[in-house]
Amino acid sequence: MSAEPLRKLGFLTIGLFDPADPRAGHETTLEVIELGERLGFDSAWVRHRHLQYGISSPVAVLAAASQRTSRIHLGTAVIPLGWENPLRLAEDLATVDILAGGRLNPGVSVGPPMNYDEVKDALYPDTADVEDFSHTRVRRLLDLVRGERASTFSGTKGFEAFSDRVQPHSPGLGSRLWYGGGSLGSARRAGESGMNLLTSSVVQAEESEDFAEIQLSHIREFRAHHPDGDKARVSQGLVVIPTDSATAEQRAKYLAYAESRTPRTTTPQGPRRMMFAPDIVGTSAEIADRLHAHAAFREVSEVAFALPFAFDRADYVQILTDIATHLGPALGWQPTT
Secondary structure, three states, X not given: OOOOOOOEEEEEEOOOOEOOEHHHHHHHHHHHHHHHHHHOOOEEEEOOOOOOOOOOOHHHHHHHHHOOOOOOEEEEEEEEHHHOOHHHHHHHHHHHHHHHOOOEEEEEEOOOXXXXXXXXXXXXXXXXXXXXXXXXXXXXXXXXXXXXXXOOOOEEEOOEEXXXXXXOOOOOHHHHOEXXXXXXXXXXXXXXXXXXXXXXXXXXXXXXXXXXXXXXXHHHHHHHOOOOHHHOOEEEOOOEEEOOOOOHHHHHHHXXXXXXXXXXXXXXXXOOOEEEOOOEEEOHHHHHHHHHOOOOHHHOOEEEEEOOOOOOHHHHHHHHHHXXXXXXXXXXXOOOO
């Protein structure tokens, strides 16, 4: 059994859209978040996709979601900081957190932007070769969100007042920043920075080729270096697809989807030796049994289960409803309404 009942239940969506009709896909994402709140989920998270047909501006989408919900926490999983100016992002995050009433949970990661050689001339035409994509970028964002000085000047010039810190300032936002980590080093840096840790269905195989063992080592490394120790927050983000109320057609679709993705889960992939967790398809009782046997799941009390990327709205409604009404309670969770 899990060391403690599941306390916080969330979900993650990529927010795909048709490039010929992008509004419809964005509207579906907002409707799914509204459904999550009605079902009692604690959090809803959106992925970040640049130059793809998924959400490219999650902060803007969550600003809209904040005005259509009142309780559910809203997160990003994750914003790749290689595409961002930390000062400008800090302003956007604080603004949305104020609008949301303190419900924003920004998740971030570092590293060069994907396909950097192809995009660098558009993204950083004058500074591409000197940009720093290390954890320093996270440190800059943390300091600015937490109220460190951004300017050497504060006061009045003419009729205008200026602050030397990011405005608006949202006092609680600094404690709700998450780091998306999939390696021992990233877990350690997240802990040392006093952030929360987002784990997902992808990890780097460094000392083992067993996914659960790898993820468990990351959680323990994070907490060993975090000021809050064992109480430091970790959220797990596996793909689970309950079938309790699914139609026969949906069950067949879900099983075929998981089967098509299974080969990549058997051995480390690519030069970085990335390991992928198998998607878990079955009844809520079956999924709960597998999660209770998962070494990393037993170390957490928060999850943000990832919705499959390319399913239909009706599929998401069924999956989320089953998670909230069957799987969550089977894991000890109770809905918040």
